[in-house]
Amino acid sequence: MNNADAAIGGAAIVVHDLHVKRAKTPVLQGLSLAVPRGLIVGLLGPSGSGKTTLMRSIVGVQVVQSGTIEVLGLAAGSRGLRRRVAYYTQQASVYDDLTVRQNLSYFRKVLGAPASDIDRVIERTDLGSVAGRLAGSLSGGQRGRVSLAAALLGDPEVLVLDEPTVGLDPVLRVELWQLFHELATEGATLLVSSHVMDEAKRCDRLLLMRDGELLADDTVQGVLAFTGTDDVEEAFLRLIGRGEPDLQPHNGAPADAPVHVAKHAKADSDADSGSEATR
Numbered sequence: 001m002n003n004a005d006a007a008i009g010g011a012a013i014v015v016h017d018l019h020v021k022r023a024k025t026p027v028l029q030g031l032s033l034a035v036p037r038g039l040i041v042g043l044l045g046p047s048g049s050g051k052t053t054l055m056r057s058i059v060g061v062q063v064v065q066s067g068t069i070e071v072l073g074l075a076a077g078s079r080g081l082r083r084r085v086a087y088y089t090q091q092a093s094v095y096d097d098l099t100v101r102q103n104l105s106y107f108r109k110v111l112g113a114p115a116s117d118i119d120r121v122i123e124r125t126d127l128g129s130v131a132g133r134l135a136g137s138l139s140g141g142q143r144g145r146v147s148l149a150a151a152l153l154g155d156p157e158v159l160v161l162d163e164p165t166v167g168l169d170p171v172l173r174v175e176l177w178q179l180f181h182e183l184a185t186e187g188a189t190l191l192v193s194s195h196v197m198d199e200a201k202r203c204d205r206l207l208l209m210r211d212g213e214l215l216a217d218d219t220v221q222g223v224l225a226f227t228g229t230d231d232v233e234e235a236f237l238r239l240i241g242r243g244e245p246d247l248q249p250h251n252g253a254p255a256d257a258p259v260h261v262a263k264h265a266k267a268d269s270d271a272d273s274g275s276e277a278t279r
């Protein structure tokens with residue numbers, strides 16, 4: 001069973017049989033999944049596995065060939081989702097010739113969010129000390145945080161964050177994950193992509209992708225138990241080597257281990273081991 005079946009009732013995002021081509025090349029071929037509300041779901045996979053394409057589809061900026069995507073019960077990209085869904089893209093989207101505060105003021109007006117939101121998001125993203133500086137004079141990490149602050153304007157219910165921690169030092173990375181957990185505790189749903197496997201343990205659930213297909217869709221513990229390892233990177237490697245005809249628990253994991261390996265898991269050889277805010 002895929003958790004697309006299990007979690008649809010409480011899901012913030014439901015993707016069904018999604019087919020997407022980019023430059024005429026199929027990237028996603030029949031992807032189905034569900035992201036439960038109020039959780040942090042990690043979207044992990046190697047470069048080029050289709051994470052950004054999936055995220056673009058979910059926020060409604062990607063042309064899709066077929067399939068359905070519902071976000072908060074509405075079709076992806078619907079007008080009614082504009083303030084409810086935030087998208088943080090890999091490239092920070094800030095105006096270099098505006099200060100941090102001016103950038104946020106501009107995005108707030110576009111969104112129609114309350115004026116008080118500016119101070120709130122500056123504080124949340126710890127940008128107070130640079131709020132008066134031109135965005136063009138900030139470091140890459142600081143610019144990324146301005147994008148994140150913009151994404152938090154209007155208190156979105158769903159945050160789609162494409163590699164938000166890329167290029168950050170370990171301290172900032174930990175702080176950002178703390179913020180993500182606070183947001184989830186307050187009820188937001190976060191879909192966070194990364195190709196850094198050690199970030200997986202900070203998520204409530206994982207979607208492991210490879211070549212546009214879902215290898216696993218489960219809790220971190222479920223993925224680890226199923227693959228018989230305590231390392232997510234190793235689990236990923238084991239899943240790559242695990243073909244559909246042989247989806248048996250690994251190394252003594254219980255037979256009913258709650259791992260939901262996608263139907264289209266790669267049937268390779270049986271290997272035993274093995275980072276703009278647009279709204």
Ligand SMILES: Nc1ncnc2c1ncn2[C@@H]1O[C@H](COP(=O)(O)OP(=O)(O)OP(=O)(O)O)[C@@H](O)[C@H]1O
Pocket residue numbers: 022023027045046047048049050051052053054195275
């Ligand atoms: N603008 C584009 N035009 C054509 N093909 C594209 C475009 N963007 C991505 N692709 C292709 O689509 C596939 C999936 O790319 P995508 O960016 O979704 O992967 P990703 O998992 O997000 O990678 P990364 O971790 O490097 O960001 C890749 O084969 C990529 O070459």
